[in-house]
Amino acid sequence: MARSKPATLKDVAALANVSRATAARALNSYGYVGDETAQKVQAAAGKLGYRGNRLAQALRSGQLPIVGCILGDIQNPFFARIAHDIEVLARECGYNLVIGSSEEELGQEVSLLASLRSLSIRGFIVAPTSADNNAHLQGLIAENVPLILIDRVAEGVDCDSVVVDNEGGAHKAVEYLIAMGHRRIGLLQDDMRIFTSRERMTGYRTALGAAGIAPDERMIAVSQSTVEHAVDATIRLFSQKTPPTALFTVDSLMTQGALLAFRSMGISIPHNVSLIGFDDFNLATFTDPQITVVSQPVSEIGRAAARLLFDRLSGKTDAPQKLRFETKLIVRGSVSRRG
Amino acid sequence: MARSKPATLKDVAALANVSRATAARALNSYGYVGDETAQKVQAAAGKLGYRGNRLAQALRSGQLPIVGCILGDIQNPFFARIAHDIEVLARECGYNLVIGSSEEELGQEVSLLASLRSLSIRGFIVAPTSADNNAHLQGLIAENVPLILIDRVAEGVDCDSVVVDNEGGAHKAVEYLIAMGHRRIGLLQDDMRIFTSRERMTGYRTALGAAGIAPDERMIAVSQSTVEHAVDATIRLFSQKTPPTALFTVDSLMTQGALLAFRSMGISIPHNVSLIGFDDFNLATFTDPQITVVSQPVSEIGRAAARLLFDRLSGKTDAPQKLRFETKLIVRGSVSRRG
């Protein structure tokens, strides 16, 4: 029973005894079509299970109803949530979603983008790996391809973006640690190419500065954003003669790494060390004590980005919107008063 | 400087003073082309930044180098991991990945599949929502579109699949609980339409049967696979006059829900209740005590599925392969001896 090839408009037209043009008119309801003819065409289409070839339509119109989404890593629950929300909205708008992981490699991001562009994809949502190096993104803007940046912005790329108040969040966290009597506050951070990493670092520095605490490079560890790397970095940080008394981690994977490292080193929270992580995560309330975090409105980000994108796709041409959501310090039990 | 339209083959041909046919030959290196001509064409293509329109190529060849992936929910870390692994392999093979969430709704799955099919997508990896209702999948097979089922198989759909030993895993878990002296063993399970849910339920039943324990419907709670629903279901289950002394949960989101429910009810693990979850998850080793789980080789599943798919895409036509990975009981501290 299997039709080896899906039915084409030509098949429908033939079955209905009309021309392709008429069939198209009947199916897409535009122009003049006789009632009776329209009926015939509809019937024929139904009988053949005609679906239309989106590829051909896309070639003709120059636009494929697919949006591209390039994120750091779908395994990070933060990005997974965002991807999910984007997909839901895309589906509602009749679009599909192509997802690519940059793995935080600029080269990967560039080639992925090139590959998706050659598909005539209509719009992109990107979490750029690099804050500086972004000719490829500027290229999109120059050719008027809708682009929304999320989680991070990129210098010289003038387009819609959705980020959170990283600096403020980090500032609040460190400020809180200082208020609790900590002076040697460690920072476990991500690669400095990454926008969020920079901003969170800035918040850390300004909070220290405001309290008159001199920055100390020995308090800062850099690691890739994976649990494993974070474990190593934490161990290094806390193997010093005078280790930090508190630690601020810049994302949830790193927070997990820190937790594992502390356990393996026999360091107990909050007695031996205090901990605040950026980005709330499922695990944070399951540990004992629960982890104090800076939370960001994850459920808003993807939806906001998708909405911005679909506004652009439907022709909006306002000045780029730069959304920035607030972050919130959620105090739980991982910070203790000191001295 | 922005070229508003990307360069086409015609542009390249014009600049190189040759016909489109010759330009195509030079760029794709087939047929006869003069050395000098080839050079000219390459140069022209370089100067124009010619990329080729994958849409047009796809229309011509009938095949778009994109694979479609329909999963339950990317937010579930299990699926996120799989999606990630598939994307990596796809990229290596020059494919992109379209992701859709079925949200465990058959209707959603069907319409998503239809929408992707009209893109002439070359192959699909699907975690089918329903074990029975799968005319849409049979349709793919009938039209020879490569399809790989993961995590779940579907009746009457004869194609490659990658699943784990759900029944065996569940059996081992429940057997262990019985060996530890438990007789009233609760089951927190997913919708019965779902293949894994059925198999895990079967393992639960056979283990009880082998120990001569009569099945008791009051020990079984059904919930959707979200943390919130699982909380409610657990509370219901443990609000009975004679609640279970142990609980087996069929996936990691439900295990999390159970943990939250127990906490809110003041039920302590493993003293008041023992717990085993199916699917290992990041949280499991962070709780106190750590959670005993049945683990599945998550990192294998996506890769295996992708490999099977690309084998099919490169023309392999063997009999369908049905891969089934082993599951393993990882004993931690959430089960106590009873009686």
Place this chain on the structure above:
DNA sequence: AATGCGTGTGAGATCGATCTCACATGGCCT
């Protein structure tokens, strides 16, 4: 001289849907 082959190139068809244009009707008005 006639045939053949190896090499190189271009014209045009094709994939499927859509859109413009031209061409039919028929009815209505002046």
Place this chain on the structure above:
DNA sequence: AGGCCATGTGAGATCGATCTCACACGCATT
């Protein structure tokens, strides 16, 4: 009767890449 509009339909062009076919040239063979 002549003209005009509203309605309905089809032929053909278009999107961009690729592939088949035909053709042309030069050199070698009979």
